[in-house]
Amino acid sequence: MIGYYLNLALRSLKRNKVLTALMVLAIAVGIGASMTTLTVLHVLSGDPLPGKSGELYYPQIDPQDARGMMPGTMPPEQVTLIDGTNLLRARQADRQALMAGGAVPIQPDASALDPFYVEARYTTADFFAMFDVPFLYGHGWTGIDDEAHVRDVVIARELNEKLFKGADSVGRTLRIGGTMFRIAGVLDSWRPNPHFYDLTTGSYNYYEQAFLPLQTALELRFAKNGSNDCWGNGTGGVVGGAYPSATCVWLQFWVELDSPARAAAYRQFLVRYSEEQKALGRFQRAPNVQLRNLMQWLDHNGVVPSDVRLQAWLAFGFLLVCLVNTVGLMLAKFLRRSGELGVRRALGASRRALLAQLLIESAVVGTAGGIGGLLLAFFGLWLVRHRSSDYAALVHLDAAMLLVTFALAISASLLAGLLPAWRASKVAPALQLKSN
């Protein structure tokens, strides 16, 4: 039966090519526009570490002084060096890493290359295991190395290409800011988007090329990037070589906790830690603790640009107009065939059979519109990629979005066909035959 209806649908669509083309075009344009923006939204609000993000948490505590305190305010978005180090050494989580962003001068031995700056991350040993960072050669350093201020560095694949033409450089030395470092490992391509572990350096398209032990970087007074937030007499340390003072938050601290029970226990630990610090006189405020997991943290920071959300709204408004348009055109098409439908009714086709026939015709239009929409979405994404914005280069259509495109196109066209098909199938057999 379906084959026959399909045949009828194709015949009918061929009969009025202009109207058919208009319908397909309307759906295609609507689908194309909404899929383009949905894909951008999907890519930007995606999970940077699928499968792992639920176990990663960002603890926040409140070390600020009592001045300007208001109930209900959030604790600072980063930690001080003292608190970060205390929490790191307490080892209350499965894994923990304290980090800050920076930039370091790389001084290649080869005279062919001028010295250049790269973005760097100063962090502690667990960073690599915690964030599932892939290694091409070698591995990271250990917690003991952290305490020993070891001169080890892990470099990104790109930097390895540039310096060593992609060869296994583990064990070789590299001069960074006047100090010799040993290359402990080379990362495989690793570009988490958004740059979740430190949002202060920009959320998208920010990648570090060198990873150094935090204590080593601090000892060598390497320059830091990112923001700092101070209170009391704290200063941000703009003067060369100085870091923000003790009353400034400027580092990020992450922990890995493999179960909700562990997370609850860790929250208790943070409260206890705050109370202890208050008893010692370092903290002045009552414990004000937050423990968000990775996705909650991204959500809290509103990482997805509001422009992208606005575009998605706009595209759906656009799809709505295209749908209303298609409903009108289908209505015109189906009602025009009242005569033919009347004959089918008179020959014994049930109303339900007519409805099925017309809906299959809508689905054919929807499929054609979906294919057209997909092509337009590819074009739209190509346009987005060639635009100059922070996230432009990241936007690609994946398999899931491909399926969504077709599901959206076919369900939209079926929805658009529903009213016209129902209206046309109500045709009274005798009346139509008579008037003709």
Add this chain to the structure above:
Amino acid sequence: MELRPILSTLRRHRIPALLLVLEIALTCAIVCNAVFLISQRLQRTQMASGVAESELVQIQLAAIGKPADAKARAQEDLALLRQLPGVTAAALVSQVPFTNSSSNTGIKLDPAQKLPTLNATMYMGEGLIGTYGVRLVAGRDFQADEYLDFDAMKSDPNLQSKVGSVIVTQALGERLWPGQSPLGKNIYLGETSVRVIGVVQALIRPSLFMGDDAAQWTMIFPLRMSAASASRYVLRTASGQREAVLEGAAKALRKADPHRIILEKKTLDDIRREFFRNDRAMAGILVGVIIALLVVTALGIVGLASFWVAQRRRTIGVRRALGATRRNILNYFQTENFLLATIGIALGMVLAYGINLFLMTHYELPRLPPIYFPVGAVVLWLIGQAAVLGPALRAAAVPPVVATRSV
């Protein structure tokens, strides 16, 4: 033109008529808001900086290792830069408009205040006002002996209280002391107080991270930067010589001290263009959506009108046989479209207002100016009339003899 026959026909084709009205209403609402968004975005890219942008270039350096004497390094660099042909002024500044790095602080009007009044940005650098070309509208610029070394001040809290004076923007003065002259007033930063000695017309906060409303909350301090505490040299030159000056400056700076890397050398025009690129991209997308929407709507009108004309061929033939002229038939379809468009537009205006309210609460957009309503209406009327013209002409061409044939 008699409206009654049109209305009675439309009553019999209620669903298609309703769909057309709905489509026009949605298009009207979306287009009004999208055009408004575009104008907002384009206006944003024109935001005033207060500096002589077309005459400025910036060159940013980073030292490898620590310079032996950061203070002397800066003075030597500046002397070199000022000697370059075409350079009329040079300064080492703490921050530059339309870049993403800025230093900001909470300020108070009374030291006993618990919370700061607002957060303002801090510009520092010797000769900053003259080099940037910022216009002084009241009071005076800093005198040479007023400047303190930033590095010394940072490491010695006692020196902080010696920074006695500050220059503010008009916008900041008006926000802090509405209706009064800011000259002679005191601002408190933490424990120390500074006195306003001058007012400049405008100087934009870099990065705009506090939002566009706080863009002009700016203070300038009499502090001298060193090669350790600042990395951006700003040079003023004739606009035609900017590229040449940038090249010359880069070469001279590298030659004076090879132990450093030039991170960025750009004209301020380029820096501004890059800063607002997301706004321009958004405006471009909106233009695309508006065009596509209007085309789809016009095609929808063409489709439905063609259907109606085909359906009513016989009625038209009868009317023609009974003496209606071609013009009568043409007018009939045009008036019908005008009627539907009017209802759609009226509905669309209400919807546009609703969407605007939504955007105002969620995306901090201002209210839609009333001028958008009549302009939007005229545009949609014109599109409706243009779209219906083809089918209506086809209807007018139906010969009277059709009345005598049965389909």
